[in-house]
Amino acid sequence: MQDLAYFVMGLLAFMLLIAISTVVLAILTRLKKVPKVIGYVAIGVQAVLTVFAFQITTGMGIVSTAVLGICALLVFLDTGSKK
Numbered sequence: 001m002q003d004l005a006y007f008v009m010g011l012l013a014f015m016l017l018i019a020i021s022t023v024v025l026a027i028l029t030r031l032k033k034v035p036k037v038i039g040y041v042a043i044g045v046q047a048v049l050t051v052f053a054f055q056i057t058t059g060m061g062i063v064s065t066a067v068l069g070i071c072a073l074l075v076f077l078d079t080g081s082k083k
Helices: 002-030 036-056 058-076
Strands: none
Touching: 002 036, 002 058, 036 058
């Protein structure tokens, strides 16, 4: 039983790590510190994680969807007017 608790703890820690890294990469992409393709890959990984989270439980899926939405807005929206 304790092994299952450690497994779930590790799974949640991994999901949190991926979510934080996706947000950081989206911000760096927005600031043009890293290429856009890296932001796209990070969003793709977060999308796969979101599907997995929805299969586990809806609550985890909603949190993962919020992170995915924020990152998508950061990467895909235009940075401003070009004069």
